[in-house]
Amino acid sequence: DAKTTQPPSMDCAEGRAANLPCNHSTISGNEYVYWYRQIHSQGPQYIIHGLKNNETNEMASLIITEDRKSSTLILPHATLRDTAVYYCIVWGFSGNTPLVFGKGTRLSVIA
Amino acid sequence: EAGVAQSPRYKIIEKRQSVAFWCNPISGHATLYWYQQILGQGPKLLIQFQNNGVVDDSQLPKDRFSAERLKGVDSTLKIQPAKLEDSAVYLCASSLVRGSLGYGYTFGSGTRLTVV
Numbered sequence: 001d002a003k004t005t006q007p008p009s010m011d012c013a014e015g016r017a018a019n020l021p022c023n024h025s026t027i028s029g030n031e032y033v034y035w036y037r038q039i040h041s042q043g044p045q046y047i048i049h050g051l052k053n054n055e056t057n058e059m060a061s062l063i064i065t066e067d068r069k070s071s072t073l074i075l076p077h078a079t080l081r082d083t084a085v086y087y088c089i090v091w092g093f094s095g096n097t098p099l100v101f102g103k104g105t106r107l108s109v110i111a
Numbered sequence: 112e113a114g115v116a117q118s119p120r121y122k123i124i125e126k127r128q129s130v131a132f133w134c135n136p137i138s139g140h141a142t143l144y145w146y147q148q149i150l151g152q153g154p155k156l157l158i159q160f161q162n163n164g165v166v167d168d169s170q171l172p173k174d175r176f177s178a179e180r181l182k183g184v185d186s187t188l189k190i191q192p193a194k195l196e197d198s199a200v201y202l203c204a205s206s207l208v209r210g211s212l213g214y215g216y217t218f219g220s221g222t223r224l225t226v227v
Contacts, residue, residue, distance in 0.1 A: 043202050043218025101153030
């Protein structure tokens with residue numbers, strides 16, 4: 001079962017920042033927070049991941065709270081192409097564990 | 112690099128018929144996964160291969176589903192006989208090695224199966 005809780009849907013105006021929350025209150029010390037997204041009719045695509053520190057790449061930023069029980073994915077300037085389902089995944093590098101997906105958040109970017 | 116290839120893209124069959132899906136992973140990727148995604152839900156792992164051996168098939172309904180990965184490259188997933196509840200998108204993913212860091216997964220676009 002997924003170890004995360006996300007809102008089922010969110011809207012965001014085009015050009016504004018999209019902030020997608022995720023709760024993972026049972027996360028263990030060696031588990032990472034990963035974000036994937038799935039655009040309509042495509043497979044999931046990796047966005048970003050982090051352990052403790054905030055992370056940023058060309059796609060997004062990831063803010064993890066100090067107690068690591070929640071995180072926020074930030075798309076700084078959302079475009080219509082960012083409309084997708086976003087999955088927050090807690091994953092531990094155990095050598096065998098595959099990615100386990102929850103239902104995710106459906107983000108709709110509105111013009 | 113080329114992505115994960117899947118075929119067919121769409122398939123419509125009647126219940127109790129059989130169907131097969133094909134996946135060609137990224138060249139050199141040792142680990143291959145099949146996920147089932149029912150409408151409105153996240154992908155659910157069915158089976159995981161490491162080269163041509165099965166690592167985890169605990170979620171695979173073995174009475175009707177089977178999968179193989181001959182020669183550790185391409186893979187096929189078969190359903191026989193199909194039920195209405197098998198209607199879903201079947202996603203194939205690959206990663207370089209077993210236990211690759213979570214960003215190392217590459218997914219195909221999936222096969223959308225409709226059972227009528």
